[in-house]
Amino acid sequence: TDWMWTSYVIFTLSQSLMLAVSAAYYLTFTGVPGTATYYALIMTVYTWVAKGAWFSLGYPYSFIVVPMWIPLAILMDLAYWATKRNKHSLILIGGVLCGMSMSLFNMINLITIDDPLETAFKYPRTTLPPYMTPIEPQVGKFYDSPVALGAGASAVLTVTMTALGCKLTTW
Secondary structure: OHHHHHHHHHHHHHHHHHHHHHHHHHHHHHOOOOHHHHHHHHHHHHHHHHHHHHHHOOOOHHHOOOOOHHHHHHHHHHHHHHOOOOHHHHHHHHHHHHHHHHHHHHHHHHHHOOOHHHHHHHOOOOOOOHHHOOOOOOOOOOOOOHHHHHHHHHHHHHHHHHHHHHHOOOO
């Protein structure tokens, strides 16, 4: 369905936007490499709490995306630290590293989780035991795929998003 395709693109872009802008903002606001990773850790813990609540409602764990913010924030921190706190290098190097890695992680994430629409139609859950549940092949999943579109768009736009995060600290 069209809404599902759109949600993949929006998901990838929103993930990139949230991490790139906020991590760059906190990093340049404090000027201390490591702040971006700290921000990502806090966001990840919040996500785990929400994930636990969702799981406790009876939804499958495979329905929920695993956040990949910490390694991306580490890359931004490293770019900032290695270039001796150069904001322009953070934008170019950190933004590119973050954008391309986020795309890769999101593609892997979205391959491994269940389709939300399909999951919604499956409730109440089937009574088949896990070993009898058929596994659908993943062949061609990225052919004309919104996941690839979202990944590509976020890879391109994350540099701009990182620049916005730096600009929020009044440059």
